[in-house]
Amino acid sequence: MTTTRGLRDREEPITMLTAYDAQTAAVVDEAGIDVVLVGDSMGNTALGYDSTLPVTMADVRSRTAAVARAVEDALVVADMPFLSFGLEEAESVRNAGELLKEADADAVKIESGPHTVETTRRMTEVGIPVMAHLGLTPQHVNRLGGYTRQGTDEEAAAEILDLARAHEEAGAFALVLEHVPSNLAAAVTEALETPTIGIGAGADCDGQVLVVDDVIGLGEWSPPFSRQFGDVRGEMERAIEDYRDAVETGEFPGEEHAHVEEDLEDVYRPDDG
Ligand SMILES: Nc1nc(=O)c2c([nH]1)NC[C@@H]1CN(c3ccc(C(=O)N[C@@H](CCC(=O)O)C(=O)O)cc3)CN21
Ligand SMILES: CC(C)C(=O)C(=O)O
Numbered sequence: 226m227t228t229t230r231g232l233r234d235r236e237e238p239i240t241m242l243t244a245y246d247a248q249t250a251a252v253v254d255e256a257g258i259d260v261v262l263v264g265d266s267m268g269n270t271a272l273g274y275d276s277t278l279p280v281t282m283a284d285v286r287s288r289t290a291a292v293a294r295a296v297e298d299a300l301v302v303a304d305m306p307f308l309s310f311g312l313e314e315a316e317s318v319r320n321a322g323e324l325l326k327e328a329d330a331d332a333v334k335i336e337s338g339p340h341t342v343e344t345t346r347r348m349t350e351v352g353i354p355v356m357a358h359l360g361l362t363p364q365h366v367n368r369l370g371g372y373t374r375q376g377t378d379e380e381a382a383a384e385i386l387d388l389a390r391a392h393e394e395a396g397a398f399a400l401v402l403e404h405v406p407s408n409l410a411a412a413v414t415e416a417l418e419t420p421t422i423g424i425g426a427g428a429d430c431d432g433q434v435l436v437v438d439d440v441i442g443l444g445e446w447s448p449p450f451s452r453q454f455g456d457v458r459g460e461m462e463r464a465i466e467d468y469r470d471a472v473e474t475g476e477f478p479g480e481e482h483a484h485v486e487e488d489l490e491d492v493y494r495p496d497d498g
């Protein structure tokens with residue numbers, strides 16, 4: 226069993242992957258991945274939007290519940306969707322709590338900024354473990370003007386380091402660093418006790434996370450910092466096209482897939498109609 230406390234002080238790097246459904250989550254969990262993130266990247270992947278912004282609490286609640294039903298060992302983290310936090314403190318905490326109470330998440334993740342320090346503290350105080358997320362925060366795509374690398378000048382890098390410290394002090398149990406220079410990620414990892422989990426942030430973080438669709442080769446597109454370890458889309462295409470051909474040629478279903486019920490001989494005679 227992976228626990229939020231157990232992520233600290235481990236020998237090997239922490240492994241984290243997204244999952245948005247029970248079948249994928251079961252495979253991820255059985256592979257021994259430490260943390261399953263029900264990412265709001267479901268917007269770009271499972272749900273077919275072109276950003277994460279349209280993803281709702283209902284989407285994340287339903288997908289988190291499916292993942293939690295399938296996972297036995299990994300820590301299940303629900304990613305709070307755009308505008309489900311950050312407006313009012315009480316509403317943010319209530320939404321986070323809903324993901325623990327009703328969807329069986331173990332923790333939530335919040336795209337962090339100066340405005341989430343107190344939110345992180347409040348959630349932690351009431352017993353909701355919070356994973357922070359700094360660097361590229363895709364819910365801010367309209368403000369950032371694209372999914373660009375973050376923390377690339379002294380001022381921006383110092384702000385990320387300061388916010389990392391502030392979220393650690395507020396009680397975050399882990400910190401995702403997305404699309405930042407590897408030397409900045411190394412400096413943040415060095416400065417914190419809290420484990421860092423990188424995506425496009427180099428090898429010096431305490432762990433790594435990627436979107437599962439990118440790893441297995443399910444989607445049509447993946448970011449430059451990702452690696453495709455398989456070709457699931459190719460295999461799905463082959464299987465589905467083979468099925469289509471088998472039906473069209475009459476090769477499927479065969480006799481082994483059908484059943485003739487001898488007792489029906491009296492009530493059904495093919496030459497009746
Ligand atoms: N399938 C998938 N994988 C992801 O890793 C992912 C998502 N979806 N959706 C949410 C965010 C978006 N992410 C992204 C998306 C694009 C770039 C990217 O292409 N960056 C380029 C160009 C940036 C630009 O100029 O707009 C780069 O070189 O930094 C990076 C991360 C990471 N996340
Ligand atoms: C890539 C990770 C960190 C994420 O936030 C997501 O999948 O939504």
Ligand SMILES: [Mg+2]
Nearest residue numbers: 264265266304
């Ligand atoms: Mg996310």
